[in-house]
Amino acid sequence: GQNIDQPTEMTATEGAIVQINCTYQTSGFNGLFWYQQHAGEAPTFLSYNVLDGLEEKGRFSSFLSRSKGYSYLLLKELQMKDSASYLCAVRAQDSNYQLIWGAGTKLIIKP
Amino acid sequence: SQTIHQWPATLVQPVGSPLSLECTVEGTSNPNLYWYRQAAGRGLQLLFYSVGIGQISSEVPQNLSASRPQDRQFILSSKKLLLSDSGFYLCAWSYSRAAKNIQYFGAGTRLSVL
Numbered sequence: 176g177q178n179i180d181q182p183t184e185m186t187a188t189e190g191a192i193v194q195i196n197c198t199y200q201t202s203g204f205n206g207l208f209w210y211q212q213h214a215g216e217a218p219t220f221l222s223y224n225v226l227d228g229l230e231e232k233g234r235f236s237s238f239l240s241r242s243k244g245y246s247y248l249l250l251k252e253l254q255m256k257d258s259a260s261y262l263c264a265v266r267a268q269d270s271n272y273q274l275i276w277g278a279g280t281k282l283i284i285k286p
Numbered sequence: 287s288q289t290i291h292q293w294p295a296t297l298v299q300p301v302g303s304p305l306s307l308e309c310t311v312e313g314t315s316n317p318n319l320y321w322y323r324q325a326a327g328r329g330l331q332l333l334f335y336s337v338g339i340g341q342i343s344s345e346v347p348q349n350l351s352a353s354r355p356q357d358r359q360f361i362l363s364s365k366k367l368l369l370s371d372s373g374f375y376l377c378a379w380s381y382s383r384a385a386k387n388i389q390y391f392g393a394g395t396r397l398s399v400l
Contacts, residue, residue: 179329206386217376217391218330225386262329266387272318272337272380273345274389276329 179277203268288313292392305364309377317379
């Protein structure tokens with residue numbers, strides 16, 4: 176089967192750093208996506224990884240290890256507005272259209 | 287720039303009533319289009335996707351259907367809603383020929399079937 180695992184919920188402090196992990200087991204691999212979803216709103220695209228390594232974009236970075244089936248999203252200098260769910264999704268090699276979605280990690284930021 | 291419109295934002299419907307949700311994309315041509323459903327606290331479930339006018343692929347057997355009457359219009363329908371159809375419905379689009387195929391979402395419709 177195809178599966179994506181993420182922690183259900185995490186808590187962090189404003190100004191700190193948090194790492195959200197994602198592990199996947201899929202029939203193939205053709206890219207991994209991270210999305211941010213605020214409560215009651217639609218997901219918005221954050222990052223894309225297809226090769227091993229770190230992709231940095233401002234306060235957010237995403238890392239991928241294809242051999243380990245593992246990714247993480249790193250959020251630095253946390254702000255209260257970063258309180259949201261973070262969704263990990265994988266495109267399996269046998270389909271260019273379908274994404275396999277994790278259930279999301281709810282991140283709670285405390286002052 | 288590209289924009290995606292989805293309406294209505296909220297909908298309350300009785301069991302057994304019909305459903306029609308509409309999604310339109312502006313600023314691009316021949317997009318891939320998607321309908322998702324998200325149950326509370328759950329991941330996104332792909333319902334339908336379309337790579338062109340009249341071309342619909344269904345991922346989950348259910349009492350819902352989709353149509354693409356125009357290049358940038360995607361409609362989700364049901365003849366008779368069930369209680370289990372309640373959820374957050376999201377329309378998304380992606381470029382048809384981009385390597386990354388990033389999906390961009392509309393604002394969503396929160397459907398409550400009572």
